[in-house]
Amino acid sequence: MGVVNRRRFLATAVGGGFTLAWALPGGVMEAVAQTAPGTPLTPASAGGTPVGIWVVIKPDDTTVIRIARSEMGQGTLTGLAQLVADELGADWKKVTTEYVPPEANQANKRAWGEMLTGGSQGIRQSVDYVRQGGAAARTMLEQAAAAQWGVAPSECRGHEGAVTHAASGKRLRYGQLAEAAGKLPVPRDVALKAPGDWTIIGKPLPRLDTVEKTNGAAVYAIDVALPGMLLAAVAQCPVFGGKLAGFDAPAVQGMPGVRHVLPVGDNAVAVVADTWWQAKTALEKLPVTWDEGPGAQENSKAIAARLAEGLDATTAAVGNQAGDAPGVLAKAKRTVTATYGAPFLNHATLEPMNCTAKMDGDRLEVWVGTQNGDATLAAAAEASGVPLDRVRVNKYLLGGGFGRRGQQDYTRQAVLLAKQIPGRPVKLIWSREEDMQHGYYRPITQCKLTAALDDAGNVDALHVRISGQSILAYLAPNRLNNGVDMAQFQGLIPAEFGYNAIPNLLIDHAMRNTAVPVGFWRGVNHNQNAVYVECFIDELAAVAGRDPLEFRRAMLAKSPKHLAVLNAAAERAGWGTPPPSGVFRGICQNCGFGSFTAAVAEVSVSKAGDLKILRIVAATNPGYVVNPDQVTAQVEGSFTYGMSALLYSENTVEGGRVVESNFDSYQVARMADTPKIETVLAPTGGFWGGVGEPTIAVAAPAVLNAIYAATGKRIRTLPLKNADLSHA
Amino acid sequence: MVKLDVNGRAHEIDVDPDTPLLWVLREQLGMTGTKYGCGVAQCGACTVHVDGQVTRSCQLPVGSVSGKVLTIEGLSPDSSHPVQAAWLAHQVPQCGYCQSGQIMAAVALLNEKPQPTNDDINEAMTNICRCGTYQRIRVAIHSVAGGKA
Incomplete structure (x- = not known):
């Protein structure tokens, strides 16, 4: 398996839960057609004419761009629309969007391609075919105008929402041409614009979904209201793997509003009432017995011991190797060793999991926020027993996704309930406590790093041993590669690791699984892997007596893009110039999701140990930048999400269940924690990288390295709330 | 019946007075701009004003509300605040x-x-x-x- 293939595997593997699709990017590209029965799909495009499959144009020039991915805050709705609109030659002021319904994609042989929205791939994995869709539509509009004017199509130009004929000065708006254009065959392989000709791509345009997010009008799945709708509150066995043993329905059936008390699958029970508050109130009073099963034995202490054993285990899967690291380390005069660790983490989307479902005869309809419309369709069909072609999935804005809404558990629950109450829509809402205790947590890992330094202080050998849980082993064991989960090596595989110039290198993973469900948490394994490597590199620089930036520069000599973005962050931060008194800096870099990132943190730590993160400079090279303001927003947001994990967040396990229950016991970063974040966009062009996640990886190590500079303390176990930063 | 003034409009609502204001806004009045995030006044997604005071509505029994409630929907008629x-x-x-x-x-x-x-x-x-x-x-x-x- 070559480097490129491994990277493709990784890019795909990190996406999220798959039920239907598992195609490599190349496969997706081939699968995407530019033709499909093109009837308008939603009320947003009603009255318009589809021109190809990606664009619907109305007589008033309203241009509806179809979006197959999901908007969860990351701005992909606007970014994808920019890509299509630029090739279309659209008037941006007329552009609006609609989701492609998953059932339409399914019925049209997945003409709109991958719906999965994860792994920071919404744009980078669909950029070519959505631009092709815009270009095809523009070509059709030009052909329609040419036919009307009796001129050659090559003399006509679609631009800013109209086709013009320079020689005659004739002009027709797209709204006037759409009906004729929509009847033409959809051309294939239309030439795309060169980056220098872009007029909409690369512009810091306002998002298309902001106004409704400032006045309460934005509708999330939790806001869905349907005639006759009932509300459900659910309790799943708090012990992972446990089952529902029984419940005393009559105890609550007389409570206000209660209509039903029903099992949900084999591990949960729900109260269904006229309002959710009534359902929740009754559920809290419902006597329930659980069959906790063997999972009840699991706890954080046992897990830590299991992982610690893996750090020195003789067998481990190799993710990156050069030379003979074990041999060199065994004979080295000077070695450095450190052990790090990172805990389970709940995604804690602010909108708790929820889904509305209605069974009507042999038809099923669901209303849901999902990161994977295709998988939701499949899961809903499977749970209901209804054939795929009788299922409708209505996608809504997501009140946060971060990987959690790639899973279909909450949709299945809603469908299983709706099956028992035919003819009535049932909205299932998880309480925050339910959400906190039934996540797909970021996997717990530990990492032991050992390096040999030569006499000149250069790294002669490095062994990185990760021990911990595998996401794929839990979610998709059939996708392990001979038992190996390559996604655990995010940031460490040859294509991403910056320090491949180290002559003797071994990076391996001892899989040590637990009873806790794990999944793709924004940034996935880059989060902890970058902490391990970038903090340890910082340790080595200190042992070698070298400046952390200079030390990295020498080691990144063969990784020019890593080096360039590191330099960009260092330059903006003023590395090399003295920071203000009492302020200390840390630096790091990472490559993930197809992009290169680096950060410099400035912190102060009082003698008593009070940490203040004062300033972050975060540089990113995502290749091409579709919307600079939105990329900046993702850098800011990614840093903040990573800062929660750095400072506060941690899920622990006792008696087979998660101890934390709400935002009081699972703290996250807030305004007062947030430093000044300066984003440095350093795009080189030439490739399309992700932006929704990459910066997370550099948030924690930059701060941890700055804490060392301030205190002399190496904090190797997250989160910092458990650490004592006091210093002399 | 609970009396409630929301965004300058008077309501009489048949609801258990112990129900949090948040859920009355969302379920009885259909005003879903105010969100549920935690239910324990930690996250602030349910923030409204009661007589001008910033209030987390998820832990406020509707029966105890005597002041004027302002929600996101009432902040301005055209998002122009x-x-x-x-x-x-x-x-x-x-x-x-x-x-x-x-x-x-x-x-x-x-x-x-x-x-x-x-x-x-x-x-x-x-x-x-x-x-x-x-x-x-x-x-x-x-x-x-x-x-x-």
Whole structure:
């Protein structure tokens, strides 16, 4: 398996839960057609004419761009629309969007391609075919105008929402041409614009979904209201793997509003009432017995011991190797060793999991926020027993996704309930406590790093041993590669690791699984892997007596893009110039999701140990930048999400269940924690990288390295709330 | 029957007076701009004003509310309140789920302190945003204070 293939595997593997699709990017590209029965799909495009499959144009020039991915805050709705609109030659002021319904994609042989929205791939994995869709539509509009004017199509130009004929000065708006254009065959392989000709791509345009997010009008799945709708509150066995043993329905059936008390699958029970508050109130009073099963034995202490054993285990899967690291380390005069660790983490989307479902005869309809419309369709069909072609999935804005809404558990629950109450829509809402205790947590890992330094202080050998849980082993064991989960090596595989110039290198993973469900948490394994490597590199620089930036520069000599973005962050931060008194800096870099990132943190730590993160400079090279303001927003947001994990967040396990229950016991970063974040966009062009996640990886190590500079303390176990930063 | 004044409109609602104001707004009145995030007054997604005071509605029994309730829907008829305009100008929202609460908290802060310092903002703006829009919220609040929204 070559480097490129491994990277493709990784890019795909990190996406999220798959039920239907598992195609490599190349496969997706081939699968995407530019033709499909093109009837308008939603009320947003009603009255318009589809021109190809990606664009619907109305007589008033309203241009509806179809979006197959999901908007969860990351701005992909606007970014994808920019890509299509630029090739279309659209008037941006007329552009609006609609989701492609998953059932339409399914019925049209997945003409709109991958719906999965994860792994920071919404744009980078669909950029070519959505631009092709815009270009095809523009070509059709030009052909329609040419036919009307009796001129050659090559003399006509679609631009800013109209086709013009320079020689005659004739002009027709797209709204006037759409009906004729929509009847033409959809051309294939239309030439795309060169980056220098872009007029909409690369512009810091306002998002298309902001106004409704400032006045309460934005509708999330939790806001869905349907005639006759009932509300459900659910309790799943708090012990992972446990089952529902029984419940005393009559105890609550007389409570206000209660209509039903029903099992949900084999591990949960729900109260269904006229309002959710009534359902929740009754559920809290419902006597329930659980069959906790063997999972009840699991706890954080046992897990830590299991992982610690893996750090020195003789067998481990190799993710990156050069030379003979074990041999060199065994004979080295000077070695450095450190052990790090990172805990389970709940995604804690602010909108708790929820889904509305209605069974009507042999038809099923669901209303849901999902990161994977295709998988939701499949899961809903499977749970209901209804054939795929009788299922409708209505996608809504997501009140946060971060990987959690790639899973279909909450949709299945809603469908299983709706099956028992035919003819009535049932909205299932998880309480925050339910959400906190039934996540797909970021996997717990530990990492032991050992390096040999030569006499000149250069790294002669490095062994990185990760021990911990595998996401794929839990979610998709059939996708392990001979038992190996390559996604655990995010940031460490040859294509991403910056320090491949180290002559003797071994990076391996001892899989040590637990009873806790794990999944793709924004940034996935880059989060902890970058902490391990970038903090340890910082340790080595200190042992070698070298400046952390200079030390990295020498080691990144063969990784020019890593080096360039590191330099960009260092330059903006003023590395090399003295920071203000009492302020200390840390630096790091990472490559993930197809992009290169680096950060410099400035912190102060009082003698008593009070940490203040004062300033972050975060540089990113995502290749091409579709919307600079939105990329900046993702850098800011990614840093903040990573800062929660750095400072506060941690899920622990006792008696087979998660101890934390709400935002009081699972703290996250807030305004007062947030430093000044300066984003440095350093795009080189030439490739399309992700932006929704990459910066997370550099948030924690930059701060941890700055804490060392301030205190002399190496904090190797997250989160910092458990650490004592006091210093002399 | 519970009497409730929301956004200048009087309601008489047949609901258990122990029901939190949040759920009455969302379920009985169908005003879903105010969000459920935690139910324990930690996250602030449910923030509204009661007689001008910033209030987390998820833990406030509706029967105890005697003042005038202002929600995001009542802030302005056309999204033109200076804080809303600042949110738009600075492209604050990402997923947007917390932003009704953030905006209501910011309006209350600016009503009390028209020129808030960073420390004032840290103290008043304790609402959780998981997307990480805090920096833009801070900039937007300062822009309103500076009359530049």
